[in-house]
Amino acid sequence: MYQWTKSYLHNRRASVLVDGHCGQKVLLRQGVPQGGVLSPTLFILFINDLVPELPSTVHAALYADDLVLWCTEEHATTATYRMQLALENVAAWADN
Numbered sequence: 001m002y003q004w005t006k007s008y009l010h011n012r013r014a015s016v017l018v019d020g021h022c023g024q025k026v027l028l029r030q031g032v033p034q035g036g037v038l039s040p041t042l043f044i045l046f047i048n049d050l051v052p053e054l055p056s057t058v059h060a061a062l063y064a065d066d067l068v069l070w071c072t073e074e075h076a077t078t079a080t081y082r083m084q085l086a087l088e089n090v091a092a093w094a095d096n
Contacts, residue, residue, distance in 0.1 A: 008038060032065075040064040050093045058086040 012033060013025040032039035043065045051060045054069070061068045069086050073079040 005038075005042070008036075009033075009042075050090065053089050053093050054086050055082060055089070057082050 012028040014028055015025045016023045032042045044062055047062065047067060054060055058069055058071045071079050071082045
């Protein structure tokens with residue numbers, strides 16, 4: 001299974017088409033293929049360990065290739081503070 005998944009993701013190249021002009025192909029070193037059948041599943045497997053790292057006051061939902069964070073507080077300043085903490089956790093997770 002590992003070899004099969006690796007071959008699915010390895011050595012992918014992409015280019016951009018703008019106004020009828022195609023750019024040079026570049027090697028994709030990160031991410032999953034857009035529109036790929038396995039892409040949402042691989043994304044969820046990859047990001048799944050992020051949610052437990054978030055503060056308990058911030059809620060998260062994962063769907064396909066999207067992550068949504070939210071919190072409910074009486075005061076906007078408290079909500080802003082809690083969301084900032086959550087985003088710092090996301091940044092630390094991404095750095096790791």
